[in-house]
Amino acid sequence: xxVRGRIDKRAAILAAAAEVFTREGYGQAGVxxxxxxxxxxxxxxxxxxxxxxxxxxxxxAAEADRVLAEHLAVVDQLRDGDDLRAALENVAHHMxxxxxxxxxxxxxxxxxxxxxxxxxxxxxxxxxxADRVTDALADRLARLALAGRLRRLDPTQAAEQFLxxxxxxxxxxxxxxxxxxxxxxLWAVARAAVDTFLRAFAA
Amino acid sequence: xxVRGRIDKRAAILAAAAEVFTREGYGQAGVxxxxxxxxxxxxxxxxxxxxxxxxxxxxxAAEADRVLAEHLAVVDQLRDGDDLRAALENVAHHMxxxxxxxxxxxxxxxxxxxxxxxxxxxxxxxxxxADRVTDALADRLARLALAGRLRRLDPTQAAEQFLxxxxxxxxxxxxxxxxxxxxxxLWAVARAAVDTFLRAFAA
Amino acid sequence: xxVRGRIDKRAAILAAAAEVFTREGYGQAGVxxxxxxxxxxxxxxxxxxxxxxxxxxxxxAAEADRVLAEHLAVVDQLRDGDDLRAALENVAHHMxxxxxxxxxxxxxxxxxxxxxxxxxxxxxxxxxxADRVTDALADRLARLALAGRLRRLDPTQAAEQFLxxxxxxxxxxxxxxxxxxxxxxLWAVARAAVDTFLRAFAA
Amino acid sequence: xxVRGRIDKRAAILAAAAEVFTREGYGQAGVxxxxxxxxxxxxxxxxxxxxxxxxxxxxxAAEADRVLAEHLAVVDQLRDGDDLRAALENVAHHMxxxxxxxxxxxxxxxxxxxxxxxxxxxxxxxxxxADRVTDALADRLARLALAGRLRRLDPTQAAEQFLxxxxxxxxxxxxxxxxxxxxxxLWAVARAAVDTFLRAFAA
DNA sequence: CATGAATGAGCATTCATTCAT
DNA sequence: TATGAATGAATGCTCATTCAT
Numbered sequence: 028x029x030v031r032g033r034i035d036k037r038a039a040i041l042a043a044a045a046e047v048f049t050r051e052g053y054g055q056a057g058v059x060x061x062x063x064x065x066x067x068x069x070x071x072x073x074x075x076x077x078x079x080x081x082x083x084x085x086x087x088a089a090e091a092d093r094v095l096a097e098h099l100a101v102v103d104q105l106r107d108g109d110d111l112r113a114a115l116e117n118v119a120h121h122m123x124x125x126x127x128x129x130x131x132x133x134x135x136x137x138x139x140x141x142x143x144x145x146x147x148x149x150x151x152x153x154x155x156x157a158d159r160v161t162d163a164l165a166d167r168l169a170r171l172a173l174a175g176r177l178r179r180l181d182p183t184q185a186a187e188q189f190l191x192x193x194x195x196x197x198x199x200x201x202x203x204x205x206x207x208x209x210x211x212x213l214w215a216v217a218r219a220a221v222d223t224f225l226r227a228f229a230a
Numbered sequence: 231x232x233v234r235g236r237i238d239k240r241a242a243i244l245a246a247a248a249e250v251f252t253r254e255g256y257g258q259a260g261v262x263x264x265x266x267x268x269x270x271x272x273x274x275x276x277x278x279x280x281x282x283x284x285x286x287x288x289x290x291a292a293e294a295d296r297v298l299a300e301h302l303a304v305v306d307q308l309r310d311g312d313d314l315r316a317a318l319e320n321v322a323h324h325m326x327x328x329x330x331x332x333x334x335x336x337x338x339x340x341x342x343x344x345x346x347x348x349x350x351x352x353x354x355x356x357x358x359x360a361d362r363v364t365d366a367l368a369d370r371l372a373r374l375a376l377a378g379r380l381r382r383l384d385p386t387q388a389a390e391q392f393l394x395x396x397x398x399x400x401x402x403x404x405x406x407x408x409x410x411x412x413x414x415x416l417w418a419v420a421r422a423a424v425d426t427f428l429r430a431f432a433a
Numbered sequence: 434x435x436v437r438g439r440i441d442k443r444a445a446i447l448a449a450a451a452e453v454f455t456r457e458g459y460g461q462a463g464v465x466x467x468x469x470x471x472x473x474x475x476x477x478x479x480x481x482x483x484x485x486x487x488x489x490x491x492x493x494a495a496e497a498d499r500v501l502a503e504h505l506a507v508v509d510q511l512r513d514g515d516d517l518r519a520a521l522e523n524v525a526h527h528m529x530x531x532x533x534x535x536x537x538x539x540x541x542x543x544x545x546x547x548x549x550x551x552x553x554x555x556x557x558x559x560x561x562x563a564d565r566v567t568d569a570l571a572d573r574l575a576r577l578a579l580a581g582r583l584r585r586l587d588p589t590q591a592a593e594q595f596l597x598x599x600x601x602x603x604x605x606x607x608x609x610x611x612x613x614x615x616x617x618x619l620w621a622v623a624r625a626a627v628d629t630f631l632r633a634f635a636a
Numbered sequence: 637x638x639v640r641g642r643i644d645k646r647a648a649i650l651a652a653a654a655e656v657f658t659r660e661g662y663g664q665a666g667v668x669x670x671x672x673x674x675x676x677x678x679x680x681x682x683x684x685x686x687x688x689x690x691x692x693x694x695x696x697a698a699e700a701d702r703v704l705a706e707h708l709a710v711v712d713q714l715r716d717g718d719d720l721r722a723a724l725e726n727v728a729h730h731m732x733x734x735x736x737x738x739x740x741x742x743x744x745x746x747x748x749x750x751x752x753x754x755x756x757x758x759x760x761x762x763x764x765x766a767d768r769v770t771d772a773l774a775d776r777l778a779r780l781a782l783a784g785r786l787r788r789l790d791p792t793q794a795a796e797q798f799l800x801x802x803x804x805x806x807x808x809x810x811x812x813x814x815x816x817x818x819x820x821x822l823w824a825v826a827r828a829a830v831d832t833f834l835r836a837f838a839a
Numbered sequence: 840c841a842t843g844a845a846t847g848a849g850c851a852t853t854c855a856t857t858c859a860t
Numbered sequence: 861t862a863t864g865a866a867t868g869a870a871t872g873c874t875c876a877t878t879c880a881t
Contacts (some may be wrong), residue, residue: 036841052343054257058876068842070878079876133346140255140343142408143336149405157402184399184422191398196390199360202352205345219387227429239866261851271867273853278865282851442862458749460663464855474863476857485855539752546661546749548814549742555811563808590805594832597804602796605766608758611751625793633835645845667872677846682873684844 037075039065044086049133053083053141080145087148090134091155097125098156102163111176111229112221119193119217126194127213132204161186168228177228185228192220240278242268247289252336256286256344286344290351293337294358300328301359305366314379314432315424322396322420329397330416335407364389371431380431388431395423443481445471450492455539459489459547486551493554496540497561503531504562508569517582517635518627525599525623532600533619538610567592574634584636591634598626646684648674653695658742662692662750689754696757699743700764706734707765711772720785720838721830728802728826735803736822741813770795777837786837794837801829 043065047056058079062069076082101121108114125131142148165182168189172180196216201208246268250259261282265272279285304324311317328334345351368385371392375383399419404411449471453462464485468475482488507527514520531537548554571588574595578586602622607614652674656665667688671678685691710730717723734740751757774791777798781789805825810817 050346052257054255071841074840136342136346139339139406142406143253143339146408149408187399187402188395188426191394192391195394195398199390203342203345205349205352223391223430227426274866458663460661477862542748542752545745545812548812549659549745552814555814567808590828593805593808594801597800598797601800601804605796609748609751611755611758629797629836633832680845
């Protein structure tokens with residue numbers, strides 16, 4: 028098999044693993060199912076990843092990378108401008124959209140689910156997702172404060188709270204991700220969050 | 231065996247089930263382990279609950295009842311008084327303590343984990359926990375607004391945000407419940423949440 | 434409970450046992466099912482019969498008694514008369530009807546099925562059914578021979594062959610009891626059997 | 637493992653299955669026992685046959701093939717010759733020997749036993765055994781009739797009766813296969829059957 | 840390296856049987 | 861005696877993992 032073929036197989040296995048693990052959970056996911064969905068034989072999975080646990084970790088890491096990239100791209104859009112509220116609302120809404128994406132929901136679910144068995148997943152994911160987003164957002168908020176658009180604040184804490192005001196209500200309303208939330212409800216949550224945030228943090 | 235004995239066994243099984251399911255997840259939990267931990271024979275579990283799935287649902291429901299009761303008791307402490315900030319901070323801190331309790335963390339984890347397989351868990355738990363707490367808190371906030379201590383607000387939205395300001399940051403800091411959070415950090419989060427909340431909602 | 438009640442329960446259990454054992458076979462039949470079908474609690478079955486095996490034997494014996502009675506009644510109808518062929522045909526047809534009755538088929542099936550596990554069933558049933566019928570028929574044939582209606586014959590052997598000529602073809606045509614055989618086919622088999630029998634044994 | 641090895645395992649499993657199923661019946665037979673007797677692991681059985689039921693059907697079919705082959709070979713020996721009675725007696729005796737063979741008895745027993753649960757067994761077995769033997773014998777009898785050695789007859793009916801005259805008495809005397817029948821008793825039954833048959837059907 | 844086949848260990852569930860009442 | 865409840869011992873079937881090719 029060509030090198031390219033080998034790489035393809037590895038990627039196919041990872042994709043299938045992400046799919047199956049998020050759909051069924053670690054325990055319930057069968058390696059045969061993953062292999063079948065990837066179009067390879069079961070031992071090929073073992074040749075590439077050694078055992079189910081390793082496959083699981085790598086699949087999680089890959090998913091976390093993807094989710095992180097999306098979120099960072101959103102935070103990156105937050106630029107100072109004439110209308111700070113509008114800018115924040117746009118970012119807030121966009122983050123909610125990402126947050127509610129199926130793969131995003133599934134990853135958070137899976138992570139939560141298996142943290143008991145694999146506590147180190149936190150380290151795999153933290154450096155790749157949650158904290159990095161908070162940090163990036165904190166950076167932006169710091170610059171906005173420096174620019175006099177926000178009052179003096181603890182950037183990390185403010186970023187934490189901004190994100191909390193977004194994701195907290197949406198978790199409730201999406202029934203922990205089991206229900207689709209309509210776009211106007213996303214906008215409503217985003218606006219409410221930004222309103223509260225600005226009341227508390229506007230310069 | 232006395233009727234009391236039967237009830238005891240049922241309760242013992244439910245307790246063991248909660249323990250084992252939260253420790254291992256639905257798929258990985260073994261009915262034999264639950265039976266052993268409850269001090270009964272495996273078929274006794276089946277006599278009482280019919281199958282693993284039913285046992286799971288009932289164990290979840292029982293845990294949700296317990297967690298709800300704790301949280302409602304905390305919200306119930308929120309009374310108007312001279313020092314609104316102090317009152318809110320006390321309630322906030324107390325809620326965080328509940329939120330970080332091992333059984334609370336475990337229940338949320340398990341719920342998240344198995345929502346894919348058992349979407350109806352949401353209905354079992356919602357009526358018993360999450361929404362009820364938000365509602366109770368919304369009631370209190372409405373009365374505070376009526377009493378002129380808070381500005382006019384949408385009580386449910388404000389309650390959602392108050393809770394989000396508490397639980398969002400704590401999820402991050404506890405690494406999704408994998409790390410104990412020291413009490414002074416709980417106080418810090420509580421104070422920061424109340425500070426932001428009052429900046430946004432004080433009359 | 435009255436003595437009568439006790440007897441009723443015993444009978445109800447036996448009836449239910451016959452029903453369930455013939456429907457499911459010994460191994461597959463559940464004592465709980467029998468108890469439920471009899472309207473008693475499982476331990477009541479054990480109080481009356483000790484264990485599943487004993488219950489099985491007694492149920493078989495009761496069924497065998499019933500089947501024997503039916504068959505003997507038929508053989509008993511065989512009287513000498515003007516038209517020997519017609520008399521034999523009537524008895525032959527009647528025996529086939531009995532042979533094809535559901536309970537008769539079920540009993541033979543069950544007996545065959547469990548002879549491996551319970552070889553002594555043969556003794557329970559033989560004295561009650563198969564041999565007794567052959568003997569009774571042999572008696573009649575002997576009298577017919579004495580009366581000069583049949584040639585000299587070995588009565589037992591002739592009876593065996595008469596029965597074989599009836600049941601053999603019918604087993605094949607009923608596909609071992611899985612297919613209902615129409616009445617005119619029963620008559621055809623009966624006539625063919627009697628024809629062959631008379632060709633071989635008429636005086 | 638070589639392809640040959642795979643085939644060997646499959647055959648070993650089938651052989652063990654036939655052995656165990658006939659010994660214990662479908663319900664009582666344990667797949668682990670079959671696997672052990674075949675010298676393979678339990679999942680190998682499932683890899684080859686999917687489930688217990690399929691294994692059962694295939695084992696039955698294989699046994700039926702074997703039994704059919706034996707019986708056909710016997711019928712095939714029936715050639716016209718100087719001494720028709722002797723020819724018929726030889727075939728009759730030979731058929732009885734086959735009929736009383738342990739595997740033959742066991743297959744009939746098992747078939748009867750499980751027809752309630754698996755009515756389609758009839759179709760599996762009929763085309764492979766019972767009817768084919770009757771047909772083959774009917775063919776021979778037709779030729780003997782054509783050759784003027786037997787009177788005009790309905791070949792199928794005559795074949796049915798010939799077989800019935802053999803197997804009916806032998807079932808009774810072997811106590812449904814629970815008792816070995818001595819060879820001279822087999823000869824006696826064979827001769828008696830042929831005698832009756834020739835009295836009824838000789839030209 | 841990829842695969843078809845094999846396996847040891849495990850798991851949900853059932854059942855005949857027995858206590859305690 | 862009749863019963864609700866409990867249990868030890870199976871049993872069919874699955875799964876992660878490993879060879880032999």
